[in-house]
Amino acid sequence: MFALFSPGTELARFRRGTLPKIAVVVMLFIPLIYGALYLWAFDSPDKNMDGLSVALVNEDAGTTKDGEPLNAGDELEDKLLEGADLDWHPTDAEDAAKGVQDGTYYLSLTIPKDFSASAVSVGTDTPVPARLNATYNDSNNFLAGVLGKQAMAQVKDAVSSELGGQVASTLLVGLNDAGSGLRDAADGAGELSTGIDSAVSGAGELVAGLDSLATGTVTLQDGALQLSTGANQLSSGLTELSTGTSSLATGSNDLSTGAASLANGTATLSEGAGSVASGAAALNTNLGTLSEKLTSAVPQSESLAAGASQVSTGLDQVVAALTAADPSNPLLAQLQPLAAGAQQVSAGNAGLQAGISEAAAGAGQLAAGSSSLAGGAGEVAAGAQSAANGAAQLSGGAASLASGAAQVDAGAKSAQSGAGELAAGADTLSGGTNDLSAGAGELLTGGNALSAGAEKLSAGSHTLADALADGASALPQDSGDLIDTKATVAASPVELDADYSTEASSFGEGFAPFFLALATFVGALITWLLLRALPTRALAAGVSGFRALATGLVPALAIGLGQVLIMMAVLVWGLDIHPAYLIGTGAFLYLTTVAFLALQQMLIIVLGTAAGRVASLVLLMLQLSSSGGTYPVETTPGFFQALHPFMPATYVVNGLRALITGGVDARMWIAVAFLGILAAVCILISSVVAGKQRMWTIKRLHPELHL
Numbered sequence: 001m002f003a004l005f006s007p008g009t010e011l012a013r014f015r016r017g018t019l020p021k022i023a024v025v026v027m028l029f030i031p032l033i034y035g036a037l038y039l040w041a042f043d044s045p046d047k048n049m050d051g052l053s054v055a056l057v058n059e060d061a062g063t064t065k066d067g068e069p070l071n072a073g074d075e076l077e078d079k080l081l082e083g084a085d086l087d088w089h090p091t092d093a094e095d096a097a098k099g100v101q102d103g104t105y106y107l108s109l110t111i112p113k114d115f116s117a118s119a120v121s122v123g124t125d126t127p128v129p130a131r132l133n134a135t136y137n138d139s140n141n142f143l144a145g146v147l148g149k150q151a152m153a154q155v156k157d158a159v160s161s162e163l164g165g166q167v168a169s170t171l172l173v174g175l176n177d178a179g180s181g182l183r184d185a186a187d188g189a190g191e192l193s194t195g196i197d198s199a200v201s202g203a204g205e206l207v208a209g210l211d212s213l214a215t216g217t218v219t220l221q222d223g224a225l226q227l228s229t230g231a232n233q234l235s236s237g238l239t240e241l242s243t244g245t246s247s248l249a250t251g252s253n254d255l256s257t258g259a260a261s262l263a264n265g266t267a268t269l270s271e272g273a274g275s276v277a278s279g280a281a282a283l284n285t286n287l288g289t290l291s292e293k294l295t296s297a298v299p300q301s302e303s304l305a306a307g308a309s310q311v312s313t314g315l316d317q318v319v320a321a322l323t324a325a326d327p328s329n330p331l332l333a334q335l336q337p338l339a340a341g342a343q344q345v346s347a348g349n350a351g352l353q354a355g356i357s358e359a360a361a362g363a364g365q366l367a368a369g370s371s372s373l374a375g376g377a378g379e380v381a382a383g384a385q386s387a388a389n390g391a392a393q394l395s396g397g398a399a400s401l402a403s404g405a406a407q408v409d410a411g412a413k414s415a416q417s418g419a420g421e422l423a424a425g426a427d428t429l430s431g432g433t434n435d436l437s438a439g440a441g442e443l444l445t446g447g448n449a450l451s452a453g454a455e456k457l458s459a460g461s462h463t464l465a466d467a468l469a470d471g472a473s474a475l476p477q478d479s480g481d482l483i484d485t486k487a488t489v490a491a492s493p494v495e496l497d498a499d500y501s502t503e504a505s506s507f508g509e510g511f512a513p514f515f516l517a518l519a520t521f522v523g524a525l526i527t528w529l530l531l532r533a534l535p536t537r538a539l540a541a542g543v544s545g546f547r548a549l550a551t552g553l554v555p556a557l558a559i560g561l562g563q564v565l566i567m568m569a570v571l572v573w574g575l576d577i578h579p580a581y582l583i584g585t586g587a588f589l590y591l592t593t594v595a596f597l598a599l600q601q602m603l604i605i606v607l608g609t610a611a612g613r614v615a616s617l618v619l620l621m622l623q624l625s626s627s628g629g630t631y632p633v634e635t636t637p638g639f640f641q642a643l644h645p646f647m648p649a650t651y652v653v654n655g656l657r658a659l660i661t662g663g664v665d666a667r668m669w670i671a672v673a674f675l676g677i678l679a680a681v682c683i684l685i686s687s688v689v690a691g692k693q694r695m696w697t698i699k700r701l702h703p704e705l706h707l
Helices: 010-014 018-041 072-083 093-102 115-119 142-264 273-325 331-376 384-474 480-491 507-530 536-540 545-574 582-607 609-626 638-646 648-661 666-692
Strands: 053-058 063-065 068-070 087-091 107-111 130-137 494-502
Touching (some): 053 072, 053 093, 063 115, 093 494, 107 142, 115 130, 130 142, 142 507, 507 545, 507 582, 507 609, 545 582, 545 666, 582 609, 582 666, 648 666
Parallel strands (some): 053 087, 053 107
Antiparallel strands (some): 063 068
16 A cells, blocks of 8 residues: 555655645545535525515505505515515616616516506406516526526415405405395295294184184074074964954953943842952952063063164174175175064064053053952942843953953963073074174284284395395306406416516526636636646747747637637527627627636746646636526625625626627626736736746746646
C-alpha cells in the first residue's frame, strides 16, 4: 500500500509543497461540492415561494347580496396577504404592468371590478364565473412563470372552494326556504287532516242525529196513530152521548106530557102522591148524579180539547220545519194528513166540549125542576087522584128519562175512555216529539262539528296552498340551458385568465438562456484546456503584457466565434428555437464568450494553469446554482441570493432572456455593460500580470502543481 507513494508513482509529485496537497483535497471534494451545491440550492424551491415577488391588483367594485354589501375582492386580498404564500405587493394596475415588465415582480394577479358580482351571479338568471387575471413574463424567469402558474392554480382552487361553498350555501338556503314552505305545507296538511277528522266525526254525529230523528219520527207516527184511534173512540162516545141526550129529550117531552096529564088529573094525584114523591126524590138523585158526572166531564173535555190543539199545533210546526228543511222529504206525505186529522180532532173536541157543557146545564136545570117537583108534591095533595095518574105517566117518562140518563152515562164513559186513549196517544206523541227534539239537537251538534271541521279544512287547505306556493316560488324555475349554465358555473365558479408580457414558446426556449450561458462558459473552459492562456514564446520575445495576452486570447476568440455560430445554427434550425432578436442574440452570445474567455484566461494567468482551471470549475458550479437560470433565486438559500448579483452568469441569463423572448429592457443593457466591463477588467488584470511574468523564476520553471 505504501508503495503507492514511492517516487515512481503519479501521486509522488503531490508530496512536496502545500498547493499539491490542497489539490488532492479539492479532487476529493469536488464531486461532493458539485452535488451538494446543487442539492442545497434546489432542495425545495416550491417551499420558499414566499420570496417570489407578485403584484396584487384589486379592482373589485363590490356588490350587494340579500341587501348586504359584499366585496369578495377585498376578502380575497386579505386572505392572500394573510397567507403570505407568495411575496404579495398590493398595487395598482399601472405599477403592476410596469413591474412585471421590468422584473420588479415576477408576475401579477388582478381581481377585476366585476369579481363580486360574478361570484354571486349563480343565483341570478345570468350566471358567469368569477375571473382572475394573471400576467406572466418569461423574460423574468421561465420557471418563475411555471411556479407562478402552479401558485395561481392553487389560488384559483382556493377561491373556487370558497365560492363553491357560497354557491352551495345559496342553493341550500333556497332549498331550505323551499323546505320551510313544504314544512308549512305539511303543517297545513296536518290542519287539513285534523279538519277532515273533525268533519268525519261531525258527519258521524250528524248520522247519529239523523238516526235519532228517524226513530223519533217513527215514534211520533205511532203516537199519531194512537191519537187517531182515540179520536175515533171519542167520536163514537160522543155519538152515543148524542143518542142519550136525544132519548133524554124524548123523556123530557114525555115528562112534559105527563105533567100536563098530571095537571089535568090532579084529582087522582093524591093516590099516587106518595109514589110521585118517591119517584121525584129518586129522579132528583139520579139527575144530581148525572149533573155531577156531566159537570166533571167538562174539565176533561177542555183538557182533551187543549191536548188536541197542542198536538195539532206541534204537528203543524213539524210539517213546517220539515218543509223548510227538505220539501222532498217523504215523511211529509205521512205527517201532512196526520196534521189535518189533528186539526179536525181539535175542532170536534170543541163541539164535544160545548155539548157536554149544555148537557150539564140542562141536567142542572132538570135537577132544579125535580127538586121543585118534589117540593110541590105536597101541594098537589088536592089533586092526588089526578096526580096519581100523572105520576104514573110521569113515572113512565121518568123511566125513559132514566134510560136516557143511563145512555148518557154510558156515552160519557165511552167519551172518558176515548179521552184516556187520546191522552195516551198524546203522551206517546209527546215522547216522540222529545226524541225528535233530541235528535234535532244531536243533528245541530253534528252540524256544528261538521262546520268547525269544514272551517279547519278550509284553513288547512289555504295554509297548504300558500305554503306550497311559497315553496314553489322559493325553488328555481330555470330553463334547461340556464340550468346547464348554472351547473357549469357552480362546478367551476372561478376561471383564471392568463396573459404574457413576453412568453417562451416551449420549455427549450424558456431554459435556453441558462443552458447557453452554461455552454459558453464550458466552451471557454474547454478552449483553455487545449490552448495556452499565455504563450511562453511571446513572453520570451519581450513583448508587452497585453500583446503576450492577445497572442493567446485572439485564437481563443476566433474559436469562440465559431462556437457561437454553430450554437446559433443548431438553436434555430436544429432545435427550432427562434429568438425574438436573432442577430442580437448571436452578438450577445459572442460578447458572453469573450467575457468568459477573458475571465478564465485571467484566472489561469494569475493563479497558474492548474489552480486557474480548478477555480474556473468552482466558479462554474457557483454560477449554476446562483445565477437564477432555473428557479428564481428568491427560492434558494440566502448564500446563493448573496452571490447572485456578483455572478457573471446572472447577467448572461438576464440578457439572453430579453433577447430570446423579446422583453428587452434595462436589464439587457445592464448585462451588456457588465460583460463588457468584466471582459475589459479581466484583460487589464491579465495584461498587468502577464507583463510581470516576462521574468522567469525557479517557481515558474518548477511549479508546485502543474498539468
